[in-house]
Amino acid sequence: MSFIEIRQLKKQFRQAVKSPGLAGAVKHLFSQQYVDKLAVAGIDLDIEEGETVAYVGPNGAGKSTTIKMLTGILVPTSGTVRVGGIDPFKNRMDNARTIGAVFGQRTQLWWDIPVSETFSLLKDIYEIPEDRYRRNLDQFIELLGMEDFLHLTARKLSLGQRMRADLAAALLHNPRTVYLDEPTIGLDIAVKQRIREFIKRSNKENGTTIMLTTHDLGDIEDLCNRLVIIDRGSLIYDGTLEAVKNRFARERVIHCQLQHADIPALHDTFDRMPGVAVESLDAACVSLRFDRFKATASEVISAVMLHGEVADFRIDEPGIEHVIKQVYERQLDLEDGHALAAAGTEAAGA
């Protein structure tokens, strides 16, 4: 049995439908109409202890809903969730003792008392032994650079400070599992880096299982060895980031700065070369898009050099964001490899 085990998990929300305008509002008083929206449409997922999983998908895909069922906040409509053998909703308190969570949009710090007081309150809530509390706190203060604002109340913190304090608060009791829902949203690069380092370290040193939702691809590349993509309530990919890149980021663009180029000859060459397409071409510069499984970069450059001098060149890899966007948009064929059945389509909005 896996550490986190999700089986056929579904969550359905009921939403009121209101006809437009005042007449619609009046009508709603007498006869309410609802539609059931399937936010999570039957998910199966296994996560082992110590894994770092990026859980990504477009807005409204069901990411946060899944996390909230894992943390015991929401009750599943059907299906089961087990975290370390515990049902998080039924045994919320037992589960809560062993987890930590950061919801980027919402703070868990007490608003009107100093941050340091929040930490000491958490010490009492989680019954953290004095020596461990001291050790963790000192380490966290150093790693996250929190000396400057420990004495401030949470309402006075900047977003970056608040997020660091929130992260420290979530990990103070050495939870076995940490759920991070967009932990780097709206932060500058320096703070992001610090937060990522901190998360990585906790995973490495304590074997903390980490599940992270994010729209920041830097987070995924930096932190996670596993990528799970959800869309419209269903999983559409489960594998490594590398595999997605290898499989789907096949196209590269090479840009060459030219001197004395024979433009018609270049056109002619590349129109006949398989797997290569001319993006733009003029006397000073040529940009060529090529499929790296059909042509290598050196073949392309050699061909350019036959008809002109290459002063400089640069190769663009497609950003991972581009690849993931293509996955969301179902432009990529996900049938083989690690891809999962694209069953989510009809499930949404049912």
Add this chain to the structure above:
Amino acid sequence: MKARLFRSRRAYMSLAVRNMQNALAYRLTYIMGFIANFIVLIAMYALWSTIYEGRDELAGMTWMQMKTYLLVAFICNAAITFYSETRISGKILDGSVSIDLLKPLDFQKARFAETLGSTVIEGGLTAVIVIIVLLFTSGFLKPDFAHAVLFILSLGASLFVKFGIVYLAGLLCFWTTGAVGIVWARMAVTSLFSGSLVPLAFFPGWLEKLSLAMPFQGIVHTPAAIYMQQLTMTEALGAFAAQCAWAVALWYAGKLVWSRAVRQITIHGG
């Protein structure tokens, strides 16, 4: 097992203490609340003194009893402020209940600890001042020692009863989208049936009987009746026991409603 119980009690204690700090951080709000309550007290005093003009007693109460009643009602009402009340419904409405659910704390006990914490600061001071005024100035009734002790106990029970009602009303917000209506309705019903608006003795017989059959009387009527020695010691003990029974019943009703309400949670923002 014993150690575990002790330790988790410490968590709630700690929560209560942090909320006292919170209440102190909001001392201006607290002072404003106190002033507002005090103005109501003065208005009631003026109103009743006009009503009593030229009369010795009304519904079996003398002017001196009435004055005392007003002050005792003032103490009872100071217990849970508007701010404490809206904190519970606010958590549900703005979705921060989800953060509370992440903690290994019982929601009801945690809210009670918080309320107790801020009550010590907000209501406690008021109560202490007014009790001193009652006991050491003339013109007000003073209870004998046994009734005074029972009054203090009854005041404590009144806090439990009021919390039970406030908590249940707050939980209703899981099914509605606004708190103001619920809070106002709750306050209107409470001030009518608790005796804080008009002593229950002024009600027509059937309404008085109805009020005595409901939990609200435990908030003002019971402690006031004990303080003013309108009840014999046996009757007073009985009234106190009824108050405690209501407190326990409301606590369990709160548990029951919570277990249903928590399934209603839909947190906005997916």
